[in-house]
Amino acid sequence: MDLLTGIFITPFAEMIGLPDLFFQALWDGFVSGTLYGLIALGFVLIFKASGVFNFAQPILVVLAALALISFYKMGVPAWISVVLVLIMFYGLAWLIERLILRKLVNTDGNILFMSTVALSFIIIGAAQWIFGGRPSSMIHKELGIPTGSFEWPMFGGGVYFDLLDISAAVVAVILIVCLGLFFSRTKIGRGLRAVADDHQAALSVGISLNQIWVIVWFVAGVVALVTGIFWGARSDVSFALQIIGFKALPVLIIGGFTSVPGAIVGGLMIGIGEKIFEIYWGPLLGSGVEGWFAYFIALGFLLFKPQGLFGDKIIERV
Amino acid sequence: MSSEQKKVMMEVKNINLRFGGVIAIQDVSFDIQEGEIRAIIGPNGAGKSSMLNVINGFYHPQEGEIWFRGEKRPSMEPYEVAKTGIARTFQNIALFKGMTTIENVMTGRQLQMNKNFFWQLFRYGPAIEEEVMHRKRCEEIIDFLEINHIRKSPVGSLPYGLQKRVELARALAMEPDLLLLDEPMAGMNVEEKQDMSRFIIDVNEEFGTTIALIEHDMAVVMDLADRVVVLDYGKMLADGTPKEVQSNQAVIDAYLGVAH
Numbered sequence: 001m002d003l004l005t006g007i008f009i010t011p012f013a014e015m016i017g018l019p020d021l022f023f024q025a026l027w028d029g030f031v032s033g034t035l036y037g038l039i040a041l042g043f044v045l046i047f048k049a050s051g052v053f054n055f056a057q058p059i060l061v062v063l064a065a066l067a068l069i070s071f072y073k074m075g076v077p078a079w080i081s082v083v084l085v086l087i088m089f090y091g092l093a094w095l096i097e098r099l100i101l102r103k104l105v106n107t108d109g110n111i112l113f114m115s116t117v118a119l120s121f122i123i124i125g126a127a128q129w130i131f132g133g134r135p136s137s138m139i140h141k142e143l144g145i146p147t148g149s150f151e152w153p154m155f156g157g158g159v160y161f162d163l164l165d166i167s168a169a170v171v172a173v174i175l176i177v178c179l180g181l182f183f184s185r186t187k188i189g190r191g192l193r194a195v196a197d198d199h200q201a202a203l204s205v206g207i208s209l210n211q212i213w214v215i216v217w218f219v220a221g222v223v224a225l226v227t228g229i230f231w232g233a234r235s236d237v238s239f240a241l242q243i244i245g246f247k248a249l250p251v252l253i254i255g256g257f258t259s260v261p262g263a264i265v266g267g268l269m270i271g272i273g274e275k276i277f278e279i280y281w282g283p284l285l286g287s288g289v290e291g292w293f294a295y296f297i298a299l300g301f302l303l304f305k306p307q308g309l310f311g312d313k314i315i316e317r318v
Numbered sequence: 319m320s321s322e323q324k325k326v327m328m329e330v331k332n333i334n335l336r337f338g339g340v341i342a343i344q345d346v347s348f349d350i351q352e353g354e355i356r357a358i359i360g361p362n363g364a365g366k367s368s369m370l371n372v373i374n375g376f377y378h379p380q381e382g383e384i385w386f387r388g389e390k391r392p393s394m395e396p397y398e399v400a401k402t403g404i405a406r407t408f409q410n411i412a413l414f415k416g417m418t419t420i421e422n423v424m425t426g427r428q429l430q431m432n433k434n435f436f437w438q439l440f441r442y443g444p445a446i447e448e449e450v451m452h453r454k455r456c457e458e459i460i461d462f463l464e465i466n467h468i469r470k471s472p473v474g475s476l477p478y479g480l481q482k483r484v485e486l487a488r489a490l491a492m493e494p495d496l497l498l499l500d501e502p503m504a505g506m507n508v509e510e511k512q513d514m515s516r517f518i519i520d521v522n523e524e525f526g527t528t529i530a531l532i533e534h535d536m537a538v539v540m541d542l543a544d545r546v547v548v549l550d551y552g553k554m555l556a557d558g559t560p561k562e563v564q565s566n567q568a569v570i571d572a573y574l575g576v577a578h
Contacts, residue, residue, distance in 0.1 A: 198456030
């Protein structure tokens with residue numbers, strides 16, 4: 001009986017009794033959710049265009065953050081460093097297309113996947129050699145991203161808002177809107193959607209797969225850089241950061257591997273869900289709920305809605 | 319169309335195509351004249367689709383030359399071939415399933431879109447004019463092929479015959495000089511076949527598009543084509559007008575099946 005009350009009554013009573021705490025949890029969840037969504041977005045872009053789950057995406061986030069900090073430490077102004085990182089990522093995208101994708105086109109998805117695993121470890125090795133293994137702190141202040149926090153009085157209590165979190169959410173929204181316009185309006189964006197749908201047909205209307213792949217890996221790099229800046233600002237930048245990257249996996253399962261809005265909605269669901277669950281149901285189940293909640297939900301999706309909320313339903317005609 | 323002397327648009331010379339030890343095409347040569355409807359026929363596995371894929375750049379033959387508009391063509395990728403004014407459709411329909419009919423047709427304009435990236439992004443300035451102009455052209459083609467009623471439908475949900483027509487519309491949107499059709503009437507019923515035949519003739523006559531098509535149905539080919547190439551087991555059996563080909567003993571044997 002106590003257990004049932006603990007599951008079905010107490011948490012909701014607490015939510016209503018202390019609404020400020022509930023809103024705080026919602027906001028914190030929302031912020032982590034946008035960041036999960038951003039990481040997932042990087043995966044979605046590459047999955048859409050080349051049909052490969054890019055194992056190297058989390059390490060790209062670390063690489064972007066580390067490179068940004070190193071350029072700054074070398075005396076380059078902060079915003080110029082951002083530009084340099086973007087140029088570097090364009091070069092990397094070009095190299096990856098030339099050396100890996102072009103050779104492996106039309107091979108099995110598993111082979112492509114394994115090549116991204118290899119790529120990921122190569123990048124880790126190279127990055128450790130170039131940047132060293134020590135954690136460093138992000139240069140978000142130098143980039144002009146506001147820090148500090150304020151309290152918004154609400155329901156007799158108050159909700160704390162971190163300016164950094166607000167910036168992260170705003171930047172994430174801008175990035176998503178821009179990507180949306182890019183996909184629906186520009187020639188390159190349309191080409192990208194075409195490639196995602198059907199390689200042969202895309203080629204037949206004059207779209208170069210090679211060019212599209214370079215662009216899509218570059219865009220995934222841009223997303224990685226944005227993610228790296230904001231994740232790096234919340235903790236330190238180190239190779240441990242890539243673990244967070246794999247939080248994107250349940251997000252992708254929920255949102256669907258091919259959907260940009262799915263990545264965002266999935267990210268928010270996981271971010272908010274795990275925060276709320278941790279606070280209100282966590283005490284019943286012991287601590288550390290945040291660690292497995294996302295995977296638990298994802299497993300449910302795999303069983304009952306394997307294409308995710310927004311993913312393309314794959315129907316094989318027999 | 320009369321058999322008066324025409325300009326040769328494309329010439330394939332002594333094409334040999336092998337996959338490992340399997341010979342797909344063996345020493346095939348023929349030409350395609352400007353403004354004609356050229357059919358490639360033959361039994362299953364004769365190498366018809368392979369031939370189209372060679373012209374289109376999907377396959378690169380081990381030996382042989384392709385001459386296009388009087389020049390020898392270097393080895394090209396399919397997207398480069400598309401830029402030279404060659405469009406195609408596929409035997410198994412290759413549409414962008416996630417897009418609507420109009421979006422699919424608009425992808426055919428991809429190569430002609432060249433306004434500034436940022437103008438496109440914010441739909442401003444010359445990018446609007448460009449978008450409107452291409453859109454208008456696509457609507458005309460959609461009208462022409464009588465698929466107006468499915469403009470906004472996602473193509474994945476359309477019946478087979480209509481999908482084939484959307485694919486043709488996309489190819490036409492490229493305003494090609496040479497249109498390659500891989501079994502445009504496969505899997506259609508009699509009525510759909512008649513419609514498709516009519517569209518193919520109209521495209522040829524109204525737009526002056528040169529067409530090379532693969533077809534199984536002999537009766538259809540005889541009505542449509544100006545000239546016919548017959549392939550069998552990757553080799554060339556005959557080349558000539560439908561009448562000539564029909565009375566060719568080797569062709570009759572291949573189609574009716576004699577003991578080899």
